[in-house]
Amino acid sequence: MTQQEPSAPVLDAQGVSKRFSAVVALRDASLVLNRGEVVALMGANGAGKSTFVKILTGALTPDTGHVLIRGKDAHVTSPAEARRSGLVPVYQEPSLIPDLDVADNLRLGNTPVEAFRHWVNALGITALRMDDMIGRLPLATLRILDLARALAAEPDVLLLDEMTAALPTDLVARVLKVAREQADAGRSIIYISHRFAEIAALCDRATVLRDGATVGSVKIEPGIEERIVEMMLGADHPQTAVAAKSLKAASQGTPRLALRGLAAGSRLNDVSFDLRQGEVLGVVALEGQGQDELFDVLAGNRRALAGTVAIDGQPASFRHPADAIASGLTFVPGDRSHALLMSRSVRENIALPLVARLSNWGAIPLRDEATRVTAAIERLQIDTRAQGEVRRLSGGNQQKVTIARWIAKGVRTLLLFDPTRGIDIRTKRQIYALVRDLAAQGAAVLFYTSELSEIRLACDRAVVIFNGRVVDVIDAADADEPTLMRAAYGLTEKERTA
Secondary structure, three states: OOOOHHHOOOEEEEEEEEEEOOEEEEEEEEEEEOOOOEEEEEOOOOOOHHHHHHHHOOOOOOOEEEEEEOOEEOOOOOHHHHHHOOEEEEOOOOOOOOOOEHHHHHHHOOOOHHHHHHHHHHOOOOOOOOOOEHHHOOHHHHHHHHHHHHHHOOOOEEEEEOOOOOOOHHHHHHHHHHHHHHHHOOOEEEEEOOOHHHHHHHOOEEEEEEOOEEEEEEEOOOOOHHHHHHHHHOOOOOOOOOOOOOOOOOOOOOOOEEEEEEEEOOOEEEEEEEEOOOOEEEEEOOOOOOHHHHHHHHHOOOOOOEEEEEEOOEEEOOOOHHHHHHOOEEEEOOOHHHOOOOOOOHHHHHHHHHOOOHHHOOOOOHHHHHHHHHHHHHHHOOOOOOOOOHHHOOHHHHHHHHHHHHHHHOOOEEEEEOOOOOOOHHHHHHHHHHHHHHHHOOOEEEEEOOOOOHHHHHOOEEEEEEOOEEEEEEEHHHOOHHHHHHHHOOOOHHHHHO
């Protein structure tokens, strides 16, 4: 090793650009990563982060610019070539094949099994079987498996794209700990996240993209958050404020949604609560406490084993998602790829519920449809420049489309499962404001979030689920993160004093 090598960047990307037809995804993106350094790649949705990442990892070829790896020109033309160069990504969505089991997925990627097992255990997943089918595992587990596969490859550069966005707090802590240990051991990490607390805890610097160009790089230090927001949005950009929650208590009449003793699968054991008209009710739970089963039952994706569901005082049961929708329950899943037709346009995706039921077949009222769709697009401020295909949109705009389709149809009860996962601050604030606006107009919203800070920003109350049961109900004013965390671990006030 020469004396110059320690100071040479492990990765040096300069002047990278990429265009998709009329859409300029990147104009002038640059990033420098040194050995043993953790650099946050930040920017609002649509800033070009995903395109930049795909270029760095060989999934896309840049139009202009160059990438140096260890001081040498790198012409990475495929993800496999990127891995051979020592750069291993963990993308925002799992890259595992759902119809195969864990062992088969490892064989496809030539992943060392013993190293994989080591990292799975280190990351907190202790009950995994090699014959578990990927398609039956929860999203949080899949993210951990993807990370374990990447770590087993012993990369020089680890790229984590919204790695913690679908994870509960306990698994987030394990990921951050392992990532810090990897950096201390000399590996380098590009870290993409919209959570400032994680950036502050893990990263050394932040490189910020805006409108497809790098606008600067700053050292992570106390109080840097506002400077980064300013860089992401521009100094003169009008930030979207969170709509103030109404001080008026939710109606005390018949609940819009009433659950009593609801049980499903092996994790949801005994859940009871009321959701009222005009209320945003948060759901807080660590991974695997029954929240997935709860939303699956309410969305019509799973049959309840016990308990009752009442809508506006009338008993309800669902054999199919169409039954839930007909009862006024509309579901926005955490994985937007499950909700969208990725190869279809924005307008087609939003209009889908308007023509989905057989009873609506025949002459489609195109003028009414166009009016509703346009109003929903404007209300959510969806970027439609790439509306030829929804897959061309940023993650935040895709999430807006999943919500907009129900806005166009009309909302009575909205079921949101981690709706802000992996989206930028500005879009999060828009969703908070929309949720409050819908509640003010009389809708009821059930809002599961993996980010505890969102309870105070968007909700009136929160129910905390532990071991498949509601262990606490907390007013938003009292729902600080330590209180929610204690409850999420089952340490309710009654249990702590027992």
